[in-house]
Structures are given as structure tokens and as C-alpha cells.
Amino acid sequence: MSAEHGSYYLPEPTRWPAITSSGLFLLALGFIMLMNEHSVGPWFMIAGFLVLLYVIVSWFGEVAGESERGLYDSQVDMSFRMGMGWFIVSEVMFFAAFFGALFYARMLAVPWLSETDSLWPGFENVWPTAGPLGENYIGADAHEVASGQFASIGAWGLPFWNTVILLTSSVTVTIAHWALKEGHRLKLIIWLGITVLLGSTFLYLQATEYAHAYTELGLTLGTGVYGSTFFMLTGFHGLHVTIGTITLAVILFRCIKGHFTKDNHFAFEAAAWYWHFVDTVWVGLFIFVYVL
Amino acid sequence: MTATTADQHHDHHPTGITRWLFTTNHKDIGTLYLWFSFTMFIIGGLMAMIIRSELFEPGLQFVDPLFFNQMTTVHALVMIFGAAMPAFVGLANWQIPLMIGAPDMALPRLNNWSFWLLPPAATLLIASLFVPGGAPAGGWTIYPPLSIQGGMGVDFGILALHMMGISSIMGSINIIATIMNMRAPGMILMKLPMFVWTWLITAFLLVTCIPVLAGAITMLLTDRHFGTHFFDSSGGGDPVMFQHIFWFFGHPEVYILILPAFGVVSQIIPTFSRKPLFGYTSMVFATATIAFLSFIVWAHHMFTVGMPLTGELFFMYSTMLIAIPTSVKIFNWVSTMWRGSLTFETPMLYAIGMVFLFTIGGFSGLMLAIVPADFQYHDTYFVVAHFHYVIFGGTILGALGAVYFWLPKWTGHMYNETLGKWHFWLTVIGMNVTFFPQHFLGLAGMPRRIPDYALQFAEFNMVSSLGAFLLGLSQIIFLINVLKTIKGGEKASDRVWEGSTGLEWTVPSPAPYHTFATPPVVK
Amino acid sequence: MMRIWRSNRTRRAVAGVIAPIAVAAGTFASSAHAEWALNFQKPVTPIAHIQYDLHMLILWICVAIFVLVFGIMFYSLFAHRKSKRAHAANFSHSTKAEVIWTVIPILILIGMAIPSTQALIMMEDTTASDMTIKITGYQWKWRYQYLDNDIDYYSALETPRSQIENNAPKEEHYLLEVDKHLVLPVNKKIRLLITANDVIHAWWVPALGAKKDAIPGFINEIWTQIDEPGTYRGQCAELCGKDHGFMPIVVDAVSEDDFNAWVQNQTSQ
């Protein structure tokens, strides 16, 4: 770095952001068309997605390269940390909106609806519920189940094991972090590998759970407000686990390639933070969606 | 492109379109934001002109009711998300590094992305006007079930909001990181210029509220297309639930619009009073208090939805409380001017005008907070008058004042003071003629969001429309003045104003492309 | 850099702008429909009276504070100009002053909160009513069901399209006329149940001080008790789609005898 810039690393002009936005634009446009039954929609989405994939690989690759070449000092590192920290805060608030919806529907809306007798005769304040007109929704996509019926997923079966898996993965990623800080490369790779495996297992189990819900339980996105909150919360969480797992896999790959040093490995830490966040959300989900 | 070639390229930065498209320089990005914002201001303003033309006289003249609703909705979305918020992010980009002695923003590449998310988002929003079914027409608050009924334009609007939201979140993360991590040695937090403080707190509000909006509109989208029943009572959901989530975002949002303008005024008034800002510490705490309170007052937008009595009382009291920290600010500004040595250049006129007009809007806000009375005011032009006073009188005047204040630093030229004063007076007169009569209309019973009205509202509506046309035309003076200043004009000194204090006035005018490569030391 | 305010020029500019607007306004004042109404419609229920009084109370408090604060500011703008006093004082805080101007507003706010709370509690009390009417909002008309009398009808805009499209002269109650009025007896406590069938509407009659959202799937309650016979007009107050501006409300308040006769007439049809 030249002295002119001081010690803070200031990147040269970059084309990645503009390309990212174009990709996102295509993705959004395609998504809109898909939702409104325009057959070209998916093609736009695929194009946008490919652009995004390309950018992610290149942009992150560039940053990783700069980091490996030692261009970042501790102040740059701190900027990255703050960036990641506040990003996670914003993610927390995103989930808060859905948790808020869950609490509101369950504690307020459903009881109130059951009180308006003259509009919804016979509707009772129970949870889970498909709502006052529930039967009309259920059965549309779930054929196996008798009309008006659906079952929710008990907490102590598969969801419980998923909780165990995710909590364990939080521990394994921490062990991997210790190993990195101690300089045990092999130990690092093994424990990080286990974490990625646990994440994938979680996703696999979650997918079977969804399939079970849709084909056998009659529980779908359309199953009244219960189905809506259930799938929205677990779905967005699942999406985050997917992103987290992919990120950890990339980090694993970089570890194998020999990236990171004992005291300079922010990318690893960022991925770990994200993973802990995803875990914490799951604990909230387990308690409020499944147990209570 | 890579760091190895960096050394040769420092002083002659890239030119042409790629300079702007690929830039990582906070000044370039600030400029981009400001021009984007002004463009949106014109687009949103022209929509307001359509609204005011239709309301010039009773009867349907120019547009059909559905299109009118689209205009109302898109006018508000364009103005808030396209004009007002980006204007202040642009100011933040230009000024925060200069004011805290940083070489640039903390995360320059992210900074570029935050900006370049906006043009595609705006494209989606504007494009919605041209798709079958037209733009969103359910008001900027997009309440279901009405917004569930809309055509694919609503989806355009939702996705546009998502992108603008990402832009705001990324922009605010950057601002927080810059302020927390990039300050020059000795620039402790309690020495930060007020503009920087207000932005720090605003950025915090953005990071916490925008995701909630994202959640709300995501649920709207799934209710529209994926069979969920969040806002549908027949599935156990509740349309009012959307309103709660929306306003949990929406109320902090209005302080997002006003706090940076408070910051600007807190820079301008001391400068032209030649006297330090009165009560700096209490200003900081007042800003933080406003931000905190803004999270617990949201349901004052929903007093008529039929909340339980205790809820209405809680939200009434908490809303009224906001008057306290706000009053601290007003009194501090007046005390700053007190026994100063005042001059009235254009920025100062804007600052004074802002304090004056914002307070009118603040008082009508307080009236709206009184639940029994709000039952009458709600969803009438009284509300429209309230928020244009705080938004146009507060936010927009603040932004315009900021441009006059810092333009000499950005361009190296003085703007034309005569044109500036014309612009100020015409704007202030136009704005009052437009929005003051709307108080009367609302009290007399005219609902908002209607394309046509009963005869007893005819007079004030015509006055209001005339004022609006004047207000719109006056902005041309601003455009001319800015363009002239960029082209040339009297050279500005480094300090620009006699009463200037702060780091931004120690660098040359125009501020060089790279500033504070070696951090200054603040005593 | 400093420039002195060219007051003459500015003043001329101001005059130049205000004059044409004043003229335009003036021509209106003489036209047939000129109303220039500045304030609430005449209140005719206990609720509307309380709202009116509260509204005026808060308004005048705000005006007083406004005059005080900006009186001081404009005095300062005038007396502390640079052309008058070249040197600024240098104080930058005063704990005493700041405490005072935090405490006084708190007291004023408490003074506002007490009557508001009392009023609100009174408004929310829908018990002990004499009759109940269910009001349902539709895109774009209202439905009225007299639950005690078995009367049930819809009420929609009656203003002809030709007036809206400027092909016919506009009548006095342009946009505020419906085919079937809501008929209510005076001096009775009437409970109104408000709901909607499609999207959110809001039932609002300013003179009654009654406004409540009509929300599909839920039922809201308000009450009203009209003091004087007369016809009171209102409008839907929540954006409900393209004809939101075209779903007015007309209430006929009649004596108890007239009301009974009307009920008789309706039920016998």
C-alpha cells in the first residue's frame, strides 16, 4: 500500500457491486414474472442467479486474496467485524417480524376471532388452528387427510433431534476455532468438516419433515395462520442454515488450501458468528413453534 | 483493479461512466446519491403535481380514480425511499468522513453496492406504472387486504422496497462502522459533530427497522401468491397485524427522515450565530431518547382500528412523551441563536425555516396523539398537512439547507446568494400556501386519498393546488443555482463561512478526491 | 463572504408571489359555494362535543407555546444580528435552564393527558345502549342491519356519473348523497357494530364524532347519541380501492316517534 492512503486499505474501483445489482434485478424481475404466471420468469431467475453466483465467487475471492496478501490491518479487520455484527442484528430483526406475527396471531388474533360469534359461529380459540374457515383451505393440496383435519409436528421427535444436531454443531465449530487459534490445522479441518456435516444432516432431516407434513399431515403453507407461521419461520431458518452451511463449506475449503493464520482469520469468525446466530434462532423456534 | 497497480493510479481516477459505476470513493458515491435523490424528487414531485391538478376543482378532470390512487401511493414511496432517505445518505457519504477525519467510508465497496442497488429498485418501482393493472394503489402503507387485491404492480413495488431496504441496511452498516472505527485520533464520541451523531443514531434505527418492513412485505407477498393467511381472518390471521408490523417500522422511519435534518440544523445554526451549539450533551441524549421512544409509539397510526383501551392509552402517553426530547432540541437551537452574532445566508434561512415549520408540524403531531381528537383527524387532510409540515418543512428544508451549506466545499465555488434567497422564499411561501389550508380541509371533514371531493372543500383545495404549482416551479431555481455553482462562480475559501468550525473546513475547497490520508489529530 | 440581507428586494419578491394567490382566492370568496370552513363541523353528540373541546384546548396550548418560543426566536433574530452586535456571546450550556424547559413541558403534557384519558374512557363505554345496528363495509357501499328490528339494507352513492364527469351541474350535496339514509332516533344511546366484507373501510360521520375502521373478520364497537334532529353526512375514511372517494354516509336523526313510524314502514314492506 502506498503511504498516500495511510494505513487503511482503500480498494480500487470495483465492478462487482454493479454486477451484483444487475443480477439481483434479473432475479427480482424473474420472480415477479414467475408469481404472475409468465413463463419466462424462471429463465430470468436462473440468469440472475448465475450472475449472483459468479459475483459471489469473484467478489469474495478478491477479498480473500487481499486478505491473504496481508493488505488488511487491524483497523480494516475491525470494520469487517462491525459490518458483520450489525448485519446479524438486522437479520435478528428480520426474524423478529415473523416471531411477532406468531405471537400476535396466537395470543391476540385467534382469541379475538373466536369472540366474534356472529361472524364465525363455532370457531374456537385453539392452537394450532387453520382459522375460522380452515376446512376450505386444507385438503386443497393435502389429499390424504380428511377434510378439516391437519396434524402439527410434535416437538420431541425429529425437531428435538434437530435441536441436538444444531447445538452440537455450535460446539464443534467452536472447537474448530480453538484449533485454528492453537494452530492445529488437521484438528481444525476435522471439526469444521463435522460441523458442515451436521448442518447438512439438519437440512436433510428438515426436508423429510416438510415432505411428511405436506404428504401425510395435511400441514401446508395454506393451513391457516398456523401453517403460515410454521413454514415461514422454519423455512427462512432453513434458508439461513443452507447459507450458513455453504459458507462453512467454503471456509473449510479455504482451510484445506491453507488460508488463515492463528490471529488473522476473520472470515472464519464471521461464518462462525453467523452459525451461532442461526442456532440461536432455532432454539427460539424450537421453544415457540414446536414445544409451546 | 488490483492493489498492486494502485500506487500509480491514485491521483488520476478513472473517468467516464465507469468512474461512477465502479467508484469506491465516498465523495463520488455521495454525489451519485444526491443526484439520484434529486431526480426522484422531481419524479415524485411531478406525481404530486398530478394529484394537485386533479384536486384543483371538484369533479374528475384528468385521471381516473384508480390512477389517482397509484399516484398517491407511488408519490409517497418515491419521495420517502427515493428522494428523502438517499438525500441524507448522500450527505452522510460526503460529510461524515470529512467531519471525523477519515480517509473514506469504512467499507468502500459495500458503499458502492448500497448506491447501485437504488437505480434498479427505482426502475422496478416506476416500471410498475406500466404493467397490466398498474402500480400499487393501496397507499404507501400497502395495507392488506386491499394490497392483496392489486395486480402485479404490487409485486414490483414489494420487490423494489426489498432492494431499497437492502440498500439502506448496507448503507447504515457502513455508516456505523465508519463512525465507530474511522475517527481521527482524539475525536472521542462526545466530540462528534451533531450531524455525525444524528446519523449514527439514524443508522441504528435503519438497521433495526428496515428488516421488519422486509418481513412485513414478505408476508404480504406470500399472502398474495403462496396461499398463506397472515392477514386473512378466515385463516386465523388479522389485517391489523400487518399494520402493527408496518408501523413498528413506519414510525421509526419518520425519525429516520427527520434526525439527520436535525443534525444539519445543529451544524448550520452555530455557524451563522458564530456561537457554539447550546447544550451539546443534551442534544445527544435527546436524539437518543427520540430514537428509543420511536420504537414504542407505533400504534398511534392505528387509533381507530379498535385496540383495547389500555393499548390506546399507552400509545397516547408514549407518543406525547416524544414532545419532550424534541422540545429540548428546539429550545437549544433558539438558545444557540440567543446573543449570537447572526447573519442570514441561504443555509441559515433554511435552518431557521426548518425549525419554524417543523415545529408547526410537531404541534399538529401532538394534536394527533390525543386519541379522542385523533378519531376526528385520522385519515383526513389534517394528517396530510401534519406530515408535509414535518417532512417538507423539516426533512426537505434541512436537506436543501445542507446542500447550500456544503456546496462551496464540494464544488469550490460560492453559489449565487440572490438565487438562493429567491429559492428559499418561494419555497417557503409555496409550501405554506400548499399545506396550511390542508389543516382546514381536514378539520372540516375531507378524507385523504380521494380523487374528488364535496363542494364545501373547493376553495381551500384550489389554494392548495396553486401553492403546489408555485412550490414545484421554485425548485427549478434550485437546479439552476446548483448547476451554475458546479460550472463556476466566485471561488470559495477553505473555511467558506466566517463562523465555520470542524474538520471539513480545514481541507481545501473543493475537497480533493482523497482527504485525510494521514489522519488529523483532534485536540 | 458574508452578505447582508437585501431586505427590500426580498420584500418585493414576497409581495409579488402573494398577490396573485390572494387575487385567485378573492375571486372564490365571492362564488356561490364559498365556505372556507376552518374547523370541525358542528358537534351533535356528547362524544363530538368532547372532541371539539379537547381539540380546541390542545390547539390553543400549542399556539401559546408556539407564539412564546418563536417570539423569543424572532426577537433574537432581530436583536442579535451581526450588523447590530458584532460579537457573539460564548455560553454553551446552562443546566438550570435545561431542567426548567424539560420540566415545564412535562407538566403541560400531563395537563393534556388527564382530560384526554377521561374522554377516551367515556367514549369506549358501549354498555347500556338502547339499540344496536350492525354496519358492514363493502366495495363500495354500506350495509345497515338493525339487529333489534329486523331491518337490513344497503346504502350507496347517489350522485350521478354525469356530475362527477362534469357533464351536469353539481348539486349541493355533490358526492355526499346516498340512495338510502341511515335513520336513527335522537337522544338514544345507539351501539354500532362495525365490520367489513372485503377490505378495510372506516365509517365516519364528523358531526357525530364517530369514526371506526371496518375490518373484515372482526367487529368493532362504538356508540353514539344524537342531540338534535337533522341530516349528517360523512364518508368512508380508509382507502378501500378505486371508489373509496365515492362511498358516503348519510344519517337522518329523527324524533323517537318519527323513528318508530319509519321502522313500522320498513318492516311492513
Ligand code: HEA
Ligand atoms: C419526518 C417525519 C415525521 C415526524 C418528525 C413526525 C413527528 C410526530 N408525529 Fe407524525 N406522521 C408522519 C411523519 C412524521 N411525524 C407521517 C408521514 C404520518 C402519516 C403516515 C400515513 O398515515 O401515511 C404521520 C402521522 C402521525 C400520526 C397518526 C395520525 C393519524 O393517521 O391519525 C400521529 C399520531 O399521533 C403523529 C404524531 C407525531 C408526533 C407526536 C410527532 C412528534 O415527534 C412531534 C414532536 C414535536 C413537537 C411537539 C414540537 C416541538 C416542541 C416544542 C416547541 C416544545 C413544547 C411542546 C409541548 C410541551 C407541547 N404523526
Ligand code: HEA
Ligand atoms: C418525503 C416525502 C414527501 C414529499 C417531499 C412530498 C411532497 C409533496 N407532496 Fe406528498 N405525500 C407524502 C410524502 C411526501 N410528499 C406521503 C408519505 C403521502 C401519503 C401517501 C399516501 O396517502 O399513501 C403524501 C401524499 C400527498 C398528498 C395527498 C394525496 C392523497 O391523500 O390522495 C398530497 C396532496 O396534495 C401531496 C402533495 C405533495 C406536494 C404538493 C409536494 C411538493 O412538496 C412537491 C414539490 C416538488 C416538486 C413539484 C418537484 C420539483 C421539480 C419540478 C417541478 C420540475 C422541474 C423540472 C425539471 C428541472 C426538468 N402529497
Ligand code: CUA
Ligand atoms: Cu370504503 Cu374507503
Ligand SMILES: [Cu+2]
Ligand atoms: Cu408515527
